[in-house]
Amino acid sequence: MTTLRLGTRGSQLAVTQSSHIADRLRAETGADVELVTISTLGDRSSAPLSTFGGQGVFVAAVRDALASGEVDLAVHSLKDLPTYADPRLTLAAIPQREDPRDALVARDGLTLAELPAGSLVGTGSPRRVSQLNALGLGLRITGLRGNVDTRIGKMTSGELDGVVLARAGLARLGRTDEITEAIDPIQMLPAPGQGALACECRADDADTHRLLSVLDDPDTRAAVSAERSLLATLEAGCSAPVGALAEIVNEGEELWLRAVVGDISGSPSIRLSASGPPSEAVAIGERLAAEMLAEGADRLVQASTPAP
Numbered sequence: 001m002t003t004l005r006l007g008t009r010g011s012q013l014a015v016t017q018s019s020h021i022a023d024r025l026r027a028e029t030g031a032d033v034e035l036v037t038i039s040t041l042g043d044r045s046s047a048p049l050s051t052f053g054g055q056g057v058f059v060a061a062v063r064d065a066l067a068s069g070e071v072d073l074a075v076h077s078l079k080d081l082p083t084y085a086d087p088r089l090t091l092a093a094i095p096q097r098e099d100p101r102d103a104l105v106a107r108d109g110l111t112l113a114e115l116p117a118g119s120l121v122g123t124g125s126p127r128r129v130s131q132l133n134a135l136g137l138g139l140r141i142t143g144l145r146g147n148v149d150t151r152i153g154k155m156t157s158g159e160l161d162g163v164v165l166a167r168a169g170l171a172r173l174g175r176t177d178e179i180t181e182a183i184d185p186i187q188m189l190p191a192p193g194q195g196a197l198a199c200e201c202r203a204d205d206a207d208t209h210r211l212l213s214v215l216d217d218p219d220t221r222a223a224v225s226a227e228r229s230l231l232a233t234l235e236a237g238c239s240a241p242v243g244a245l246a247e248i249v250n251e252g253e254e255l256w257l258r259a260v261v262g263d264i265s266g267s268p269s270i271r272l273s274a275s276g277p278p279s280e281a282v283a284i285g286e287r288l289a290a291e292m293l294a295e296g297a298d299r300l301v302q303a304s305t306p307a308p
């Protein structure tokens with residue numbers, strides 16, 4: 001049997017999630033899978049992501065390696081994937097998503113409500129900044145990048161009172177015991193696709209596509225399709241302050257999508273929801289985005305787009 005080469009970024013989180021997918025593929029299909037590390041621009045630079053100006057800085061190098069045949073499949077964090085399709089590739093599997101919420105890791109076990117006004121909270125994401133500011137707690141927000149160790153280290157060293165990161169990343173690294181609050185989506189909607197993984201193969205590689213399809217979870221696929229169609233219709237990239245969460249409710253009959261477009265300079269955010277049958281996920285996302293645009297979301301999205 002031939003060996004499937006799985007391309008991954010070299011970060012601890014990427015390797016952990018790629019290994020998890022490799023294990024499942026071996027167990028469920030009997031395939032031989034080997035990890036191949038691909039170094040990306042996003043990993044080598046520590047500049048704020050918003051200054052890169054392009055979508056998917058972490059993804060491009062891995063996709064190129066996949067398209068050129070250096071590897072046979074790739075595992076990405078779905079929220080890092082640009083919304084435009086890569087015609088060379090197919091999203092062959094979207095496995096069941098982890099808990100998509102954001103998480104606070106704060107000193108002394110504190111929650112957001114318990115952090116005193118003036119507390120210094122780290123996050124590099126405009127979406128988290130705008131939603132934290134909108135809570136009106138008087139928190140001071142400061143930029144933050146780097147891997148999970150670096151980010152949490154700024155809290156343990158006393159430099160920051162707390163940091164906000166994706167719960168799913170901590171879950172995959174076995175570090176959920178450090179979370180002091182899983183932030184309710186009523187207060188902070190996660191990034192579109194947060195907590196989900198995407199397994200890609202070449203568009204013309206039917207064999208790998210068939211193997212990967214055993215890992216696909218239709219509910220997760222519908223949910224993230226709605227979130228990503230909203231993001232695409234807003235014409236917003238990963239640096240825009242857009243949060244979205246779709247959930248399959250009513251015993252699988254209904255998809256419920258909530259979304260927010262925020263503003264880092266403090267203008268009121270736009271928060272709306274919509275629902276419909278899961279089979280219409282893409283249309284629900286488009287419809288909700290159109291409603292948000294009609295309420296002025298275009299100005300908020302444009303204000304956040306970095307200059308080229």
Ligand SMILES: NCc1[nH]cc(CCC(=O)O)c1CC(=O)O
Nearest residue numbers: 077079165166168169194195196
């Ligand atoms: N933006 C970086 C990124 N991309 C994916 C995750 C991990 C969680 C996930 O799969 O959504 C993270 C870290 C974070 O936001 O804290």
